Structures are given as C-alpha cells and as structure tokens.
Amino acid sequence: MKKITLWALASSLFIACTTETKKPEVASNTLSSEEKIDSTNIKQLFNTALTKGKSYEWLRDLTQNIGGRLSGSPEAEKAVLWSKELMKNVGLDSVWLQPVMVPHWVRGEKEEAYYTINGEKKNVPICALGFSIATPSNGLTGEVVEVKSLDEAKEMGDKLKGKIVFFNGAFDNTLINTFQAYGGCVGQRFSGARVCSEFGAKGVIVRSMTNGIDDYPHTGTMGYGDIPKEQYIPAAAISSRAAELLSNDLKTNPNLEFYFKQSCETLPDAPSHNVIGEIKGTENPEKIIVVGGHLDSWDLGEGAHDDGTGVVQSLEVAYLFKKNSIKPKNTIRIVFFMNEENGTRGAKEYAEQAKQNNEIHVAGLESDAGGHTPRGFSIDANGKNTQLVKSWKKLLAPYGLHDLIKGGSGADIGPLKNDEITLVGYRPDSQRYFDYHHTSIDTFDKVNKRELELGSASMASLVYLMDKYLYTEDKVKP
Amino acid sequence: MKKITLWALASSLFIACTTETKKPEVASNTLSSEEKIDSTNIKQLFNTALTKGKSYEWLRDLTQNIGGRLSGSPEAEKAVLWSKELMKNVGLDSVWLQPVMVPHWVRGEKEEAYYTINGEKKNVPICALGFSIATPSNGLTGEVVEVKSLDEAKEMGDKLKGKIVFFNGAFDNTLINTFQAYGGCVGQRFSGARVCSEFGAKGVIVRSMTNGIDDYPHTGTMGYGDIPKEQYIPAAAISSRAAELLSNDLKTNPNLEFYFKQSCETLPDAPSHNVIGEIKGTENPEKIIVVGGHLDSWDLGEGAHDDGTGVVQSLEVAYLFKKNSIKPKNTIRIVFFMNEENGTRGAKEYAEQAKQNNEIHVAGLESDAGGHTPRGFSIDANGKNTQLVKSWKKLLAPYGLHDLIKGGSGADIGPLKNDEITLVGYRPDSQRYFDYHHTSIDTFDKVNKRELELGSASMASLVYLMDKYLYTEDKVKP
Structure with a gap:
C-alpha cells in the first residue's frame, strides 16, 4: 500500500476536532463584570452536572425498580416514599408530603x-x-x-x-x-x-x-x-x-x-401526595421559586421521558446548588407533583394550599417535555419579566439554549399564574418525544445521560439567574 | 371520584400544546420580499423532507442489507454499486464512478x-x-x-x-x-x-x-x-x-x-470508487456546488451515524430540489466519498481530479457528524462569504439552525479549500454521537427518522441559498 502519511490522517482528525469548536455567542469581553461572574457560575453548574451528576442514576432507580406509576397505583405510592427519602438524602432543608386525593383509574x-x-x-x-x-x-x-x-x-x-x-x-x-x-x-x-x-x-x-x-x-x-x-x-x-x-x-x-x-374501570379516588423539599432562602426565605416535574406516569412503560426526567432534573437543580455552595436569596422549592397525567389534582392542591397559606411564589420552572437535548425555555410572565429572562440569552446560548420565547410553562405550575409571577417551561428538543410518549417503550434506555444532565444544568442556571435578578419587592404579591 | 372537568384536563393539554409554539426568530414582516420568497421555498423543502422524504428508507437498505463497509471490503464495493443505482433512480442528470485506490486493512x-x-x-x-x-x-x-x-x-x-x-x-x-x-x-x-x-x-x-x-x-x-x-x-x-x-x-x-x-493485517491497496451524480446548473453549469458524505464505514457496526446518514442526506438534497422543481443556477454535485475513515483517499482523488480537469468549485457542504437533530453549520470561507452565510440565520433559525459559526467543514471536502470557495460542515447535535461512534452499535435503530430528514432539509436549504446568493463571477478561481 501507499504510505498513509501522518499528515493525511491527522488532518482528517484535525478537521473533525477543531472545526466543531462552539464558542459562546457573545465573547466574554462583551459581558459586564456581573455577567462574567454569572457566566463563570453557570459554567460551574454545567461542569458539576456533567461530571458529578446524579440524575441519571436516580432515574434508573425510579424507572427500573418502580416503573410505571399511575395515580392511585401501588407503584405511585412507592414512588412517593422513594422521592421523600431521596430528597432527604440530597440534604434539602426540609422535606414533606402534601396530601391530595387522586383519581384512581385501572387498566x-x-x-x-x-x-x-x-x-x-x-x-x-x-x-x-x-x-x-x-x-x-x-x-x-x-x-x-x-x-x-x-x-x-x-x-x-x-x-x-x-x-x-x-x-x-x-x-x-x-x-x-x-x-x-x-x-x-x-x-x-x-x-x-x-x-x-x-x-x-x-x-x-x-x-x-x-x-x-x-x-x-x-x-x-x-x-x-x-x-x-x-x-x-x-x-x-x-x-x-x-x-x-x-x-x-x-x-x-x-x-x-x-x-x-x-x-378498565375508575375506582373511588385514592389518597396520594405531592412530594416537596426546599432550600431555605438566605435573604427572602418567604419568597419561593418552585421547580418541578410530575411523579406520576402512565402505566404502560416506565414513565422515563414522561416525566421521570422532569422530576430527577428538578431535584438535581437543588443538588447542583448545594454541590456548588450556592446559597439562594429566595427559597428554592422542589416539587414532585402527583397526577399530572389524569387530573392535575396535585397541581391544583399545591396552588390551593399556597393561596390558603399566603405563600409568595415569585417564580416557577417546570420540566415536562422530555429529557432530550436542551433547546430553551418558554416564558409565561408579564412583559417586564419576560424581557428580563430573554436578556439572559447570551449567558444561556452557549449551552444550546437559544429558544427563549413567550409561551406557556406547564400543567403543574400553571395554576400558580398571576400577573407578577414568572412561570417558565423547560424546552428540550421535541423531535423524539412522541416516539415514546405514553407507550410501553417510554423506558430508561431511551434517555441519554448527557442530554439529561445538560437539562438539569440548564434549569439550575435559569433558577440561579431568576433567584439573583428576578425578585424585587414591588413585583411580589402574595 | 370527583368529577374530572373537561376544563381541568383540557387545560393541561392546552398548556402542553400551545406553549411549545416556536416562532421564527424574525417575524415575516421583517423580511424583504426576496427573503419572503426564500422563506417560503425553505419551508417547502422542509415540508417535502418531513412528508415525502426517502433518506430513512435508503439508510435502512444501506445499513441493514449491506452493513459495515470498510474500504477495500466486498461490502464497500457492494455499497458503491448500490449508490450508483440509487443516484440513477433519483433521476440525477448524470451519475458516474470515480476510480480510486484505497488502503485495504482487514480485522x-x-x-x-x-x-x-x-x-x-x-x-x-x-x-x-x-x-x-x-x-x-x-x-x-x-x-x-x-x-x-x-x-x-x-x-x-x-x-x-x-x-x-x-x-x-x-x-x-x-x-x-x-x-x-x-x-x-x-x-x-x-x-x-x-x-x-x-x-x-x-x-x-x-x-x-x-x-x-x-x-x-x-x-x-x-x-x-x-x-x-x-x-x-x-x-x-x-x-x-x-x-x-x-x-x-x-x-x-x-x-x-x-x-x-x-x-488484523494491511493487504495491498484495493481498487474502489467515489460515487458521483449531479444536477446540471441552468445558468452556470460549469460552476459546481459539491454536497457529500462518506460511503465507507468501520466494519464493526452498520455505519449508520458514521456516515450512512451523511450520504443519504446528501442525496436527499438533490431529491428535494427535484421534487420541488428547483432548478439550480449552478451544478449541484452529490459525492459519496470513499475511504474517509482510514486514508481519505477518495477526498484527495476527488480534489486532484477537480484540479486536473480545471473544474470550478464554488462551494461545498459535508455531512459527517451524525444524523441527530439540527444545530447549525460550520463555515470555512473568506470573511465576505462567511458573513453572507451568517446573514441567512433569520431564515434558518426557525428550524433549530442557530449555530452559524466560523470553523472547519469536513475531511472529504477540505482538500478543495482555496481562498474563494465556501466550505461548510453540517452540524447536528453532538451529545449522542460518541455513544455509537466506531462501534458495533452504530446501527440503523439509533437514527431517528425526523432528525435525519430535518438534516436533509437543513442541507437543502443551505444549498438553495448558496446557489442563489453565493456565486458571483469575481469570487471564482478555477
């Protein structure tokens, strides 16, 4: 054979490697000094997720050892207890169950x-x-x-x-x-x-x-x-x-x-729970940023992309804050909602209790669109706060988060809607989602570890920015 | 059970559905009249790919009926003949094989x-x-x-x-x-x-x-x-x-x-071929825009993401042009390169022959980074042409093509590099790529039909724009 020169082969590798370099959309010298701090902190959240992330193993446990968990089923209650233990293990300041009666349909x-x-x-x-x-x-x-x-x-x-x-x-x-x-x-x-x-x-x-x-x-x-x-x-x-x-x-x-x-038949309503845990805010502990997904799923598969990924990503937001010693000003509350699939009773109960207890929710973030590669966030807020969230694009785009668009947030945080709250839905790529949605093949093996972790870090970054910039006294109504 | 109201359930569906709406980054009233024509034509290319695309079935045939196709192997030659027939069936104006001697290593x-x-x-x-x-x-x-x-x-x-x-x-x-x-x-x-x-x-x-x-x-x-x-x-x-x-x-x-x-051993070089087909340009048939991927693969899997997806997407560019009766001004030449994996002999031979025959290549586009969801293009061109390609972002971003960045193009079109040519690499999402790369599990089932088709349409859209806007007489050197 002709000699394969080092140059010839190396050049092909070189092209493959160097040309993929993806620079942040905005060079660091266009960032303000405060934005540089934010950029560094966001990078650190991503680094931690991608090297010390826990969400993938949590998801493996939830999907493979508990599996599908339709509201009212024994698996759903097993998942509630599992979630409570997990939140405690992550070291949240307090963890509790919020009772809610749920529809109980069986196949x-x-x-x-x-x-x-x-x-x-x-x-x-x-x-x-x-x-x-x-x-x-x-x-x-x-x-x-x-x-x-x-x-x-x-x-x-x-x-x-x-x-x-x-x-x-x-x-x-x-x-x-x-x-x-x-x-x-x-x-x-x-x-x-x-x-x-x-x-x-x-x-x-x-x-x-x-x-x-x-x-x-x-x-x-x-x-x-x-x-x-x-x-x-x-x-x-x-x-x-x-x-x-x-x-x-x-x-x-x-x-x-x-x-x-x-x-199939519909049995009498069954007792169940939202699972809640929080990191207390250092400056405004009474102000709450809620982050969540839904713990229930359909019964046919393992509820991996819908919505196992959403709950483990939500908890990973708290994990990433703790791991990086980020002490939020506001309280970060992680909620695993029950019964999104057939009734959204958990969401309604959560909002109802928040109202009854005069809780102040300043923002919400929900992950319920699958665990695929990040694309952006959908913002449901007043004009001022929508613009503020959109202004973070230069910090988020380097991580594939280009789509910061006005739109809805999610079924579980939606009931918290008022004129002042900033509700956001995490939006991963949607192309593969309906391949698995509500089927027997919505299983753990369909989830990619990095895509899942990038989602956790994307959410943590947004929560970091919301915690730092969103809240001002005049914006908040009980 | 409590009555599940239509409103309650429908509201959750409503949120899921409407809030995902992804609008083009630039509203159509910010487009010039020429850009509106382009926007319509690009939409049509995507519509055709997503409803009448052929690439997925072509890929199934290549990967499952031929499989891995290392340079010099019987499978590689089978793939050459398969490709020639396929290009003819797509109705390209001319199809031919370009001989090239390739390394012949066997496992x-x-x-x-x-x-x-x-x-x-x-x-x-x-x-x-x-x-x-x-x-x-x-x-x-x-x-x-x-x-x-x-x-x-x-x-x-x-x-x-x-x-x-x-x-x-x-x-x-x-x-x-x-x-x-x-x-x-x-x-x-x-x-x-x-x-x-x-x-x-x-x-x-x-x-x-x-x-x-x-x-x-x-x-x-x-x-x-x-x-x-x-x-x-x-x-x-x-x-x-x-x-x-x-x-x-x-x-x-x-x-x-x-x-x-x-x-394993390295045998004497073996005869093989690049497979080439083209649509003749209506105005400047002597000016060539080359679009390609590599036909060879490693032997362990089926060469699905590396680079079966690249070759079927390249051919689908021509198919989408024909299906939409787009008659390019310049000649669109589809090349399935041989031997990218271990030698890039096909790439070198193609560039050498282009030089010897005084062919005028105005642009090149390569797909060799997997068949995942689109992210953008990497541009290797002079400053003026790089800026021109970047200026198309508002037309491409609605399809997830946000990353239009300066960088390399690809190993197979790289040897065509000169001061005037515009070389571009298609860049899909990279998160899953190395899960499969060069392994026994780089198989057809890892490719998502829509992601593949979105890639074909992304490439066709760029070729459409390059064909329309890139070439001017003063930019071209033989």
Whole structure:
C-alpha cells in the first residue's frame, strides 16, 4: 500500500476536532463584570452536572425498580416514599408530603382487538384510554366509520349510530415542533368518545398520537364531560401502523367488523401526595421559586421521558446548588407533583394550599417535555419579566439554549399564574418525544445521560439567574 | 371520584400544546420580499423532507442489507454499486464512478483480551485499531503501564520498554460539544503506538473514545508514521468500562499481566470508487456546488451515524430540489466519498481530479457528524462569504439552525479549500454521537427518522441559498 502519511490522517482528525469548536455567542469581553461572574457560575453548574451528576442514576432507580406509576397505583405510592427519602438524602432543608386525593383509574387485563378481512384475522395493537369505561366483558363488535377530526364526526351525525368511530387524524409532520402537531390531534383522543356518544356510537378507537408509523398504542387521558354516565362508550388507542392498515382495508371492505375488549374501570379516588423539599432562602426565605416535574406516569412503560426526567432534573437543580455552595436569596422549592397525567389534582392542591397559606411564589420552572437535548425555555410572565429572562440569552446560548420565547410553562405550575409571577417551561428538543410518549417503550434506555444532565444544568442556571435578578419587592404579591 | 372537568384536563393539554409554539426568530414582516420568497421555498423543502422524504428508507437498505463497509471490503464495493443505482433512480442528470485506490486493512478474527487478578479471569471487550498490525498468533502478554496522555508516555521514556502501554485519557465531559472532547483524546489512539514503540513498548491498548462508560470497544484509525516496519507494535481499543476496571485493578496489582490477541493485517491497496451524480446548473453549469458524505464505514457496526446518514442526506438534497422543481443556477454535485475513515483517499482523488480537469468549485457542504437533530453549520470561507452565510440565520433559525459559526467543514471536502470557495460542515447535535461512534452499535435503530430528514432539509436549504446568493463571477478561481 501507499504510505498513509501522518499528515493525511491527522488532518482528517484535525478537521473533525477543531472545526466543531462552539464558542459562546457573545465573547466574554462583551459581558459586564456581573455577567462574567454569572457566566463563570453557570459554567460551574454545567461542569458539576456533567461530571458529578446524579440524575441519571436516580432515574434508573425510579424507572427500573418502580416503573410505571399511575395515580392511585401501588407503584405511585412507592414512588412517593422513594422521592421523600431521596430528597432527604440530597440534604434539602426540609422535606414533606402534601396530601391530595387522586383519581384512581385501572387498566385491568391487557386489551385485545382484531378484525377479519378476506378470511384473515388481523390483530390490532390497542390500549384503553385513561378514564374510559370497559367494553362488555365479551368485548364489543361493530362496523367502523372512519373520520379525521371531531368536526368530521359531528358532520356525520346520525350516521355514527351503532358504529365504532375510528378517529384517524394524523400528526402534521411539517410542524417542526412536535408538540404543535400533538396539539392539532389530541382533541380526537380527549373528546372523541364524548362527541360520538351523543350520536349513538357504540365505541371509539383513536389513532395513536405520534409522528411516526409504529406498533405501539399510545395511551393518554380522555373525558366524558357532562354526558350522563349511561351514555359513556369505551375509547381506546390503536397503533399508528394499525390505523394505516385499517384505513386501507376499509377502502375495500367498508363493512368489516372491528372487535375490541378492555376491562378498565375508575375506582373511588385514592389518597396520594405531592412530594416537596426546599432550600431555605438566605435573604427572602418567604419568597419561593418552585421547580418541578410530575411523579406520576402512565402505566404502560416506565414513565422515563414522561416525566421521570422532569422530576430527577428538578431535584438535581437543588443538588447542583448545594454541590456548588450556592446559597439562594429566595427559597428554592422542589416539587414532585402527583397526577399530572389524569387530573392535575396535585397541581391544583399545591396552588390551593399556597393561596390558603399566603405563600409568595415569585417564580416557577417546570420540566415536562422530555429529557432530550436542551433547546430553551418558554416564558409565561408579564412583559417586564419576560424581557428580563430573554436578556439572559447570551449567558444561556452557549449551552444550546437559544429558544427563549413567550409561551406557556406547564400543567403543574400553571395554576400558580398571576400577573407578577414568572412561570417558565423547560424546552428540550421535541423531535423524539412522541416516539415514546405514553407507550410501553417510554423506558430508561431511551434517555441519554448527557442530554439529561445538560437539562438539569440548564434549569439550575435559569433558577440561579431568576433567584439573583428576578425578585424585587414591588413585583411580589402574595 | 370527583368529577374530572373537561376544563381541568383540557387545560393541561392546552398548556402542553400551545406553549411549545416556536416562532421564527424574525417575524415575516421583517423580511424583504426576496427573503419572503426564500422563506417560503425553505419551508417547502422542509415540508417535502418531513412528508415525502426517502433518506430513512435508503439508510435502512444501506445499513441493514449491506452493513459495515470498510474500504477495500466486498461490502464497500457492494455499497458503491448500490449508490450508483440509487443516484440513477433519483433521476440525477448524470451519475458516474470515480476510480480510486484505497488502503485495504482487514480485522481478521474477533479479538480477545483478558487479565487475571486474584485468581479471577476478567475478559476485556477489545478491538484492533485500523492499520494496526496483529499480535503474534498466540497473542501478546505483558505488564501494563498506565498513562493518561502522549506527553505522559513520553515522560515515562524507557520505563515503557517491554510493557503494554495503557492509554487511559478520558473525554473531558465538561465540554458541551463532544467533538472537542474527542479532539482532546484522539491523539492517544492515533499516535500512541508510534510514540511508545520508540521506547521499546510491546503493545498499546487505548481507552475507547466516548463520553460514557460502556461495554463497546470503539475502533478508529491509527498510524505508525515514519518508524521502520519492524518497530511496529499492535494497538487496540478497550471499552471505557474495562478501562476503568483495569485502572482500578492496577492500583492493587501493578504487576498484573494483560493478554490480547488480534490477527488484523494491511493487504495491498484495493481498487474502489467515489460515487458521483449531479444536477446540471441552468445558468452556470460549469460552476459546481459539491454536497457529500462518506460511503465507507468501520466494519464493526452498520455505519449508520458514521456516515450512512451523511450520504443519504446528501442525496436527499438533490431529491428535494427535484421534487420541488428547483432548478439550480449552478451544478449541484452529490459525492459519496470513499475511504474517509482510514486514508481519505477518495477526498484527495476527488480534489486532484477537480484540479486536473480545471473544474470550478464554488462551494461545498459535508455531512459527517451524525444524523441527530439540527444545530447549525460550520463555515470555512473568506470573511465576505462567511458573513453572507451568517446573514441567512433569520431564515434558518426557525428550524433549530442557530449555530452559524466560523470553523472547519469536513475531511472529504477540505482538500478543495482555496481562498474563494465556501466550505461548510453540517452540524447536528453532538451529545449522542460518541455513544455509537466506531462501534458495533452504530446501527440503523439509533437514527431517528425526523432528525435525519430535518438534516436533509437543513442541507437543502443551505444549498438553495448558496446557489442563489453565493456565486458571483469575481469570487471564482478555477
């Protein structure tokens, strides 16, 4: 062979290595002296997360040793006790449980579905939607009417009578942010059964909420609204691939009969808890910055990205403060909310108690959009505070946090909303999120350690800045 | 149970959905009329990629039906023919093979390694480094000297004589861009054997190049430089977990003996090809914008992220142009380069032929940093063109392309460098890349369809802008 010169090979490595150098958006000489301090402290938070982070091992424990933890389940209560112990171990100044009654829906036996076409039985991956009633114990059979939206179902009107309505609206994959695509479809899942029962449909099956074509049914919550209980009809999700196949088969066999069986039921409300721990503020201990995610999850998988990552990242914010001896001026309160998935009872109880106790919440940060690589924050605050948060972009952009945008925060801190509080949602990259969302494959192995830790550090950095700059006396209302 | 109100549940969904809305950084009313046309065309490129993209299925075929394709291997030649057919099927105006002789290193039998401590045999995941010689056929045994860098090895000097040198320099995980961490370590892998052979070491083992602690040896190229052939010593990579364990065991048993066996060899150079196809320019057909990745890969996995994603994304640029009836002014030439991994012979041959044929290359774009979610582009060009590319940020940022930075482009287009050409490297998120890099798990299932397609569209958008704005007569030199 010709001699491979050192130069030739090294040059290729050199290009690979040096050209990736990512400089902060703003050179350090454009920072004020105070910003330089902030820049150094933020770097230190990231360094600690990336070299001494604990969130990944916490998440492994939660997801693999407890697993899925639907509100009211034994696993959810195990997770509550686990969380309390963990918060104590991290050394928070105080840790307590906040009681809350939660809905208690149970899935029952594994669901079953199929249809027969040209003599061939096709099994369909299916799962009941949260709060759905069961089918009769021997299942439900019916002809299928396919629609793409709630509006289309309403237009069909009486033609739905006695049918199983098949909602097959797909994600709009041209939307770059996948949560927008979810927003465009999820109404079918949430309200499909309510709408169709009014026209006498006997059941509803919904295409799973996902960007891709896969074999996993994606569960999620639904509601019957104010219709009488005797008009409730069962609702389930089928995998996106099954939806594509069924739609195709209906073109040639419009009268095919679909069968599904599920034995889910809603039991009486169960006692549960939000898990709360805090680092007391040194200057304004009565002023609270709340940081949280939700501890409950759906039952099918391990609740890894939804929202195991959010709770371990929230606690890691406190860990990173302690590890770096950062003593916050305000109280940093970590909350693992219960029951985000089907009721947000924990969130409501937390806000209600805060009001009753005249607590002063100056800011909130929630992580409930998965544990993927950081992209930014969504800010729900008045104009002045929104601008202040946006002004930190030069400090945050070097860590991939470019998207500092006006928007909502999250379902669990949302009830704290008032004119003065600054609520923020952590926004990781959304591309992979709905691959796993509410399925059996939302498992620990889908989470990348560095991406998780970068998220913790991103959140800690924002909390550091909020603690330092956000609070002024005139902004706070009890 | 308490009634779950529609409002309560819907509000949580509403927050999740609407608050993620990601607006373009610059509102459309701040765009010029020409930029509005560009914005519309770019959106259309993304829409097509995300709804009619082909790259994912192409990648499935390449990785799962051909697999790893090291230069000189039968798989590499199969991949060449596959690529030629594929380019024709996409409908490129002309497709051809460019002959190039490539190094032909073969791994031989699966490598083996272990050491014994306190009577316990510990097997070590190991693989030979590219271009390494074999051990003796019955393997190599020796005491181990651990060092953390090439400098430390040089300082040890004669103490390395007769030893197996263990390079255990780990990635600096505090570096946000993982390619920088790679750059800080890869010298051990590339030059470790050369440096240590000069001091009479008998072999080298290197900690795998990765951020994490895992069980996969990560291969990669090395070089003996100008040392005489009889002084060559075998070099291999061990998994990062094995490196941690071995380092620990050496603390208590500094005289433990390490055994490894490999049967790799370098055969005579083999004939191979770059695969080239182009869309002829309508106004300046003699001016070329080259877009490419590398077709070869290491042999251990399927060469998915390195660099199957790069070649299918490059071809998808042409597919997206055709599908949207975009007729470029300049010629868009897609190149699947051969032999990036161990020699960059394809890159050199391509540049050499371009020079000999007086071809005019106005720009180049390379994708060789994995198929993860888009982050930006690294620009290697003169000041004027660098500024021009940076000025497109408002058009690109809505797609997550915030990082438009001065830097290198890539190993395969790098040899085309001159004062006038604009060379650009596509830069996806780097966090997961070294989880898979050069291992048996760089496989198709690690690639996310949307992330891959977003990359194709990102590249197509940049090529669209370069084709429209970059070229002016006074910038071009043959």
